[in-house]
Amino acid sequence: MLSKEDFQFSLEMKVRDYECDMQGIVNNSVYQNYMEHTRHEFIQTMGLNFAKLCEEDIIVVVARIEIAFKNSLVSNDTFVSSVKVKKEGIKYIFEQAIFNKKNAQVIATGKVTTVARIGGKLMHAEVIDKAIQCLNKK
Amino acid sequence: MLSKEDFQFSLEMKVRDYECDMQGIVNNSVYQNYMEHTRHEFIQTMGLNFAKLCEEDIIVVVARIEIAFKNSLVSNDTFVSSVKVKKEGIKYIFEQAIFNKKNAQVIATGKVTTVARIGGKLMHAEVIDKAIQCLNKK
Amino acid sequence: MLSKEDFQFSLEMKVRDYECDMQGIVNNSVYQNYMEHTRHEFIQTMGLNFAKLCEEDIIVVVARIEIAFKNSLVSNDTFVSSVKVKKEGIKYIFEQAIFNKKNAQVIATGKVTTVARIGGKLMHAEVIDKAIQCLNKK
Amino acid sequence: MLSKEDFQFSLEMKVRDYECDMQGIVNNSVYQNYMEHTRHEFIQTMGLNFAKLCEEDIIVVVARIEIAFKNSLVSNDTFVSSVKVKKEGIKYIFEQAIFNKKNAQVIATGKVTTVARIGGKLMHAEVIDKAIQCLNKK
Numbered sequence: 084m085l086s087k088e089d090f091q092f093s094l095e096m097k098v099r100d101y102e103c104d105m106q107g108i109v110n111n112s113v114y115q116n117y118m119e120h121t122r123h124e125f126i127q128t129m130g131l132n133f134a135k136l137c138e139e140d141i142i143v144v145v146a147r148i149e150i151a152f153k154n155s156l157v158s159n160d161t162f163v164s165s166v167k168v169k170k171e172g173i174k175y176i177f178e179q180a181i182f183n184k185k186n187a188q189v190i191a192t193g194k195v196t197t198v199a200r201i202g203g204k205l206m207h208a209e210v211i212d213k214a215i216q217c218l219n220k221k
Numbered sequence: 222m223l224s225k226e227d228f229q230f231s232l233e234m235k236v237r238d239y240e241c242d243m244q245g246i247v248n249n250s251v252y253q254n255y256m257e258h259t260r261h262e263f264i265q266t267m268g269l270n271f272a273k274l275c276e277e278d279i280i281v282v283v284a285r286i287e288i289a290f291k292n293s294l295v296s297n298d299t300f301v302s303s304v305k306v307k308k309e310g311i312k313y314i315f316e317q318a319i320f321n322k323k324n325a326q327v328i329a330t331g332k333v334t335t336v337a338r339i340g341g342k343l344m345h346a347e348v349i350d351k352a353i354q355c356l357n358k359k
Numbered sequence: 360m361l362s363k364e365d366f367q368f369s370l371e372m373k374v375r376d377y378e379c380d381m382q383g384i385v386n387n388s389v390y391q392n393y394m395e396h397t398r399h400e401f402i403q404t405m406g407l408n409f410a411k412l413c414e415e416d417i418i419v420v421v422a423r424i425e426i427a428f429k430n431s432l433v434s435n436d437t438f439v440s441s442v443k444v445k446k447e448g449i450k451y452i453f454e455q456a457i458f459n460k461k462n463a464q465v466i467a468t469g470k471v472t473t474v475a476r477i478g479g480k481l482m483h484a485e486v487i488d489k490a491i492q493c494l495n496k497k
Numbered sequence: 498m499l500s501k502e503d504f505q506f507s508l509e510m511k512v513r514d515y516e517c518d519m520q521g522i523v524n525n526s527v528y529q530n531y532m533e534h535t536r537h538e539f540i541q542t543m544g545l546n547f548a549k550l551c552e553e554d555i556i557v558v559v560a561r562i563e564i565a566f567k568n569s570l571v572s573n574d575t576f577v578s579s580v581k582v583k584k585e586g587i588k589y590i591f592e593q594a595i596f597n598k599k600n601a602q603v604i605a606t607g608k609v610t611t612v613a614r615i616g617g618k619l620m621h622a623e624v625i626d627k628a629i630q631c632l633n634k635k
Contacts, residue, residue, distance in 0.1 A: 099534040100547065101388060103381040105434065110377050111283050112253035120249065120513040127573075134512065134572060137244075146248050149287045158381065158548060159541075209286075237396040238409065239524050243517040243572065250515060258375040272378065272434055296410055296519065297403075333416075382551075387559050388533065391526035413520075421525050425563045 085180055085189055090165035091218060092125040095184065098160045108155035114191045115148065118179045122195065125177075129214040140201060143207050147196040148213070153172040153189045156181075162190060169214055173205060174198055175215075223318055223327050228303035229356060230263040233322065236298045246293035252284065252329045256317045259302040260333065262313075267352040278339060279346050285334040291327045294319075300328060306353060311343060312336055313353075340341070361456055361465050366441035367494060368401040371460065374436045384431035390467050391424065394455045397440040398471065401453075405490040416477060417484050419451070423472040429465045432457075438466060444491060450474055451491075461492060499594055499603055504579035505632060506539040509598065512574045520612075522569035528605045529562065529617045532593045535578040536609065539591075543628040554615060555622050561610040567615070570595075576604060582629060587619060588612055 087093045096117065104110040123133055136143060156162055161184040168177050179193040199208035225231045234255065242248040261271055274281060295302055299322040306315050317331040337346035363369045372393065380386040399409055412419060432438055435459040446455050455469040475484035501507045510531065518524040537547055550557060570576055575598040582591050593607040613622035 100532065100537050101380060101530050101533055102387050104377055105272075105379040105381065105383045106280075107381045110257075111286065112250050112257065112377060115250035115253055116513065116515050119248075119515055122512050134243075142244075145290055146285070147289050148249065149285070151285050154281055159546075237392065238391050238399050239395055239518055240529060241519040242515060243519065243521045245519045248515050254375065254377050257377055261376050270435075299410075381548075382556075386533075387562065388526050388529035391529055395524075395526065410519075418520075421566055423563070423565050424525065425561070427561050428559055 085122075085192070086187060087163050087165045087180075087182060089167070090178070090180065091167040092121070092128060092161050093165040094121050095122055095161060095163055096120075098158060098162070100158050103158055108157055111152060111197050112148055114152070114181060114193070115127050117162075118150075118166075118177075118195065119160060121149070121166050121179060122177055125166045126214075129218055131211065131214050135178060136210075138209075139173040139210075141210065142200040143197050143208075143211070145195060146174070146198050148193065149195075150191055152191050154183070154185065154191075156190055160185070168218070170212065170215060173207060175183050175211060223330070224325060225301050225318075225320060227305070228316070228318065229305040230259070230266060231301050231303040232259050232262055233299065233301050234258075236294050236300070237295060238296050241296055245279050248294055249288075249290060252288060252290070252319060252331070255300075255302050255319060256288075256304075256315075256333065259304050259317065260315055263304045263306070264352075267356055269349065269352050274346075274348075277348075279348065280338040281335050281346075282338060283333060283335050284312070286331065286351045287333075288329055288331040290329050292321070294321065294328055298323070305321075306356070308350065308353060311345060313349060362463060362470070363439050363441045363456075366454070366456065367443040368397070368404055369439050369441040370397050370400055371437060371439055372396075374432050374434060374438070376434050379434055384433055387426075390428070390457060390469070393438075393440050393457060394426075394442070394453075394469050394471065396454060397442050398453055399436055401442045401444070402490075402491060407487065407490050412486075414482075415486075417486065418476040419473050419484070419487070420476060421471060422450070422474050424469065425491060426467055426469040428467050430459070432459065432466055436461070444494070446488065446491060449483060450470075451487060465480060467470070499553060499606070500601060501577050501579045501594075501596060503581070504592070504594065505581040506535070507577050507579040508536075508538055509577055512570050512572060512576070514572050515628060517572055519542045522570060522571055525564075525566060528564060528566070528595060528607070531576075531578050531595060532564075532580075532591075532607050532609065535580050535593060536591055538544050539582070540628075543632055545625065545628050550622075550624075553624075555624065556614040557611050557622075557625075558614060559609060560588070560612050562607065563609075564605055564607040566605050568597070570597065570604055574599070582632070584626065587621060589625060
């Protein structure tokens with residue numbers, strides 16, 4: 084069964100009531116917010132910074148997102164948001180999952196495909212490649 | 222090339238500045254909001270209503286979402302959000318796209334897989350099936 | 360009784376379901392979103408543009424916001440968001456209100472105090488002052 | 498100078514990039530989200546729960562919100578969100594402030610006026626009054 088041990092980085096967060104919709108559960112789109120925040124925190128632990136990459140004209144863009152919704156989070160739930168990254172061709176692929184902290188139940192899984200645009204062109208970003216290599220050596 | 226004529230329903234909206242993130246473009250998660258709103262408006266034209274379905278204990282849940290991001294919307298852009306629906310087995314699948322109104326450029330395409338839960342069980346929802354049949358006869 | 364005729368600009372919008380919280384009503388913070396969008400659309404009709412002002416190094420910042428919540432909007436409601444502007448000393452004050460379109464009921468009223476920062480200093484922004492004068496001549 | 502010691506409850510949070518707008522700062526409306534989350538966490542420490550109050554038909558509604566914006570939070574900032582509550586007549590008034598964690602700088606202050614509606618009528622909510630008394634004895 085999928086657990087946070089299958090990932091490279093995890094972040095604990097708590098549901099905020101304004102994130103719940105009229106069904107009383109966290110709105111589907113909010114998981115994309117949770118996952119984005121987790122990715123940005125993750126790449127910082129890799130020594131990368133979204134804003135700094137931009138300054139060096141390395142724009143990392145999300146090309147594709149796939150999320151499978153398995154269960155719901157409700158008001159007051161605490162959850163663990165996990166992520167790992169791999170490279171496939173020119174793509175940096177983030178695999179992500181969100182777990183209910185209480186019972187480790189899988190809430191959602193996601194696959195986020197990103198590409199680096201340097202000087203307007205899609206290409207390998209050496210600084211990111213090295214950071215991923217470092218990560219995998221750990 | 223994909224256009225709104227390939228869909229069953231379209232809605233025109235305008236970017237609101239608070240939807241843009243620090244890259245100056247509409248944040249990826251917001252497209253999920255746009256698509257949800259479009260689906261809910263669409264099913265109303267089919268004579269269905271999200272809140273009423275709930276009252277009849279027919280809960281339509283999103284099981285899976287896939288979005289491909291092709292281009293960006295920025296402040297002041299007007300866009301067209303289009304949708305069509307089909308049934309595959311027990312699944313109701315919404316195919317969606319967002320177009321820049323100015324030049325008909327595809328901004329994002331999405332596939333949203335939903336299922337109906339009646340009395341807690343996943344099953345065919347007759348009222349939805351009929352609504353889809355009506356739609357296809359038009 | 361307050362009505363949209365008491366304002367200089369009005370915009371019609373419809374509640375989107377993801378804006379509703381678990382009480383089934385539009386979340387309080389969303390009115391601030393509605394009001395921001397209305398202000399930005401309003402100043403465009405005055406020949407001003409948020410992004411362009413920035414380019415000229417005129418940063419308009421919100422210093423204070425006051426909102427009184429009178430009634431709620433729910434799923435499917437259409438509403439009218441109205442605004443007018445006046446200058447008091449160095450401040451540009453936007454008075455705003457949101458009305459239920461169905462019955463003209465006041466949903467919320469707001470007072471948003473903004474100031475212009477030019478080259479880092481709070482000061483009168485001539486281009487804005489002129490735009491307000493034009494508006495009042497109409 | 499205002500500090501978190503002037504309040505009854507504080508919560509530490511970190512800015513999430515999707516909360517920043519195209520000016521590169523946390524959007525004004527997001528502070529209302531932060532403050533709501535802080536209030537809901539606060540009342541739980543008082544032994545009160547938003548959802549449970551609802552079940553007992555005690556609806557606490559926000560009647561008025563005033564926020565003064567002093568400084569901005571940006572990507573990567575950690576902040577402290579503080580709150581205290583007092584009763585004035587039939588009103589429960591929450592005074593709130595948000596501080597940059599790095600330097601204790603005041604980012605925003607807020608005053609949120611709420612009232613309790615029991616069985617549709619605005620009235621004193623004994624369970625809330627007792628919780629506030631307990632808090633003040635500590």
